[in-house]
Amino acid sequence: MTPNNPTISPASLIIHDDQAKPISPDLFGIFFEDINYAADGGLYAELIQNRSFEYTAVDNFDWNFFTAWELIQNGGQCSVALGTEAPIHPKNPRYLILNIDSGEVGLRNYGFDGIAVKAGDSYDVSAFARLLSGTVGGLTVRLESHFGLTLAEAVLSAPTGEWAKVTATLQPTADDGHARFVLLASGAGSLALDVISLFPQKTFHNRPNGLRSDLAQVIGDLKPKFVRFPGGCLAHGDGLDNMYRWKDTIGSIETRHSQPNIWNYHQSVGLGYFEYFQFCEDIGAKPLPVVPAGTCCPNTGMKYTGRLEEGQQGLTMDEMQDYVQEVLDLIEWANGPATSTWGAKRAEAGHPEPFGLEYLAIGNEDQISPLFKERFIMIYEAVKAAYPDIILIGTTGPRPEGEDYDKGWELAHELHMDMVDEHGYRPPEWYWDNLHRFDAYDRNASTVYLGEYAAHDLGRANTLRSALAEAAYMTSLERNGDIVRLSSYAPLLGKHKRMQWTPNMIYFTNTSIRLSANYYAQQLFSANGGDVYLPLTLNVDSAEEVVAASCVRESATGDVILKLVSRAEQPLKVTIDLSSVGGVQGEAVCTVLTGDAMDENSHWRPQTILPESTTVPVASEFTYEIPAYSLSVIRLKTR
DSSP: OOOOOSOOOOEEEEEOGGGOEEOOTTOBOEEOOSOTTOTBTTTBOOOOTTTTSOOOTTTOTTOOTTTTEEEEEEEEEEEEEEEOSSOSBTTBOOEEEEEEEEEEEEEEEOBTTBEEEOTTOOEEEEEEEEEEEEEEOOEEEEEEOTTSOEEEEEEEOOOOSSOEEEEEEEOOSSOEEEEEEEEEEEEEEEEEEEEEEEEESOBGGGOTTOBBHHHHHHHHTTOOSEEEESOSHHHHOSSGGGSOOGGGGSSOGGGSOOEEETTTEEEOOSSOHHHHHHHHHHHTOEEEEEEOOSBOOTTOOSSSOTTOOOSSOBOOHHHHHHHHHHHHHHHHHHHSOTTSHHHHHHHHTTOOSOOOOOEEEEOSSOOOOHHHHHHHHHHHHHHHHHOTTSEEEEEOOSSSSSHHHHHHHHHHHHHTOSEEEEEEEEOHHHHHHTTTGGGGSOTTSOEEEEEEEEEOOGGGOOOHHHHHHHHHHHHHHHHTTTTEEEEEESOOEEETTOOSSOOOSEEEOSSOEEEOHHHHHHHHHHTTOOSEEOOEEEEOOOSSOOEEEEEEEETTTTEEEEEEEEOOSSOEEEEEEOGGGOOBOSEEEEEEEEOOTTOOOOSSSTTSSOOEEEEEEOOSEEEEEEOSSEEEEEEEOBO
16 A cells, blocks of 8 residues: 655755666567457457458357358348368468359458548458359449448459459548448359458558557557567467467468467467567567467466367477477578578568567466476577577566576576566555565676566556556666666557456557556656666655655766656655766756556546656756656756
8 A cells, every 4th residue: 555654854865976887778668469459459450350261269269250240131142151172371271152142242340349440541452262153243342331331432353263362442431430341242153252351551650461550659659679579478379289480470461370369369460570570670679579488378278279288288309399490490580681591581571681689588477397498498509509699588487486486597597598587467565665676686697577567456457556666666677777688567458348458558449549657657767768877875754665766877868867756645855966967957857747646547537647748947956846646757968
């Protein structure tokens, strides 16, 4: 709980520039996992749900190949069936057969809780079609309003006896947040259809097969130094056959292998490794992919695998040889020249220059069992031998303590590992109580990536109290930025009414975005990071820790950035001594995030807590009043 502190004497804060130390310039990043419909129906801009008819009851008990679609019989007669013979590609094995008896018939898709379109914008329609029997004329595609009015219409080429991609462009005449897509056919015969797509041309940075522009932009506005992807639990999957295999996610979308999502829906992998790396480049962040350690999620059931497994399982040693090569191939794909085997595939996708991969994580929250260790070491040693400059990141389980945490660190010491990934979700009080957690870490041992963390308040709400607890903890990460090299809040995205987990940093619908107080706290730290830490002495006359602070320098600009976090119930005056820093300009930009401790940016009140920036007078010594329940970021220019 927040301490009761009705009277606190004025505080003092002294900056010690003569004790400055370098810290990680990559300290604050983001973690993306396809949970809460973060990818399909979220960041990935595809508007058709179940475009390849690959949904099954394994994804969701109530689903089948025709989920999200509806049959249209405009006075005609037709039926649908699932086709598997002679698919477009072996990795995309299922397609729809539309059997037309007579008249005009077709299909309707409602997208992911509706299809949001804007008047005048262009939307690319594409589909793969093959005539199986009889005669079918040209295909009509249409966007309809939620009242059934036609917003746009076009005609696709008539299908032939071979799979062919047919395309058109639609421009709706009105905005609609709940439009639907229609495909109509006429004649008498059987038609095979697959990969039916509706894609906005206006994607983030106008990338083909790209990302929803507004959602990608608010992620970019966080100014993350890196992006960890694709998970999380998604990476090692629910069973060995459900592990995330990067090679299945590159190439043309009709050749990618979609599969069930461990969070009980489906992943089309339209947002695949190329799109992840491209997004990192577009927002100026370093890619940090996570590959499975040859083992599946320790909490797996028998859901996705025919091997009748339960609990943690590992690839066989014969399989591991190929899997280790798969990991090595990933690095060649990311960093190899366009003349290399896998670098050529990257170049074919439109990126001849290497992506410059620096970090690679092996495993996620794994049980540190003998089975895991054997496979992890195989991967680790092979990568280190082939690519010694790649910074490899191990795992210490799902909690900041316990058996897997201890064993994960033991393995890190044994291998002299570059970095290990710590996770932990705890109440706000825990973060205040653990502000000195990393102070005692061995500076000669492996460095730390705090890969998943969030303060879980009452009801898992995104309260200001939770954001301030995280902000206080982030001051300790900056103080220990020589040993804590990376950190990321989790999860990043949550779609309204489609969530498996809360809290999240960013919430969204098809037409709106809600930024939490936690988002603004993360943004203020990431956008105001530094590469040098300036130690400080903070004196506050209080029985409990109610104020946390850090100070960094950004070498590129010379700016000194001071961060002050208070959970006190009343404003607190603090005298700040910057005399060791040298001359500072007379005004500084001060950004404050404050409000009632239990306030949050809810779906109905999305702008309850917003940062506000002003200028404040500063000098080598000045007094600042820290508001109650607040994060203050003061950015000072030096002379």
